[in-house]
Amino acid sequence: MALPEVTQEPIIHVNATPDEGYPLRILRAYRENCNREWVSETDKPLNPLLEQMNKYCRQRAVILDAAIAVLEAAQ
DSSP: OOOOOSSSSSOOOOOOOOSSSSHHHHHHHHHHHTTBBOOOSSSSSOOEEEEEHHHHHHHHHHHHHHHHHHHHHHO
């Protein structure tokens, strides 16, 4: 099965400098990757498995937003 297009390329590398900003950089990069979704290239509906993967990305984004907000407030 060929995979369809995605809305954006993922962030692969994060600045790993060992400082107090490191945890937030990781979470923000992972959060940004949650915006990446599979899209249908045709009129046909997206494969149900890919639809579920998109749904889980949106759910992870909500959880990561909350975690990022807590860490930002603590700084």
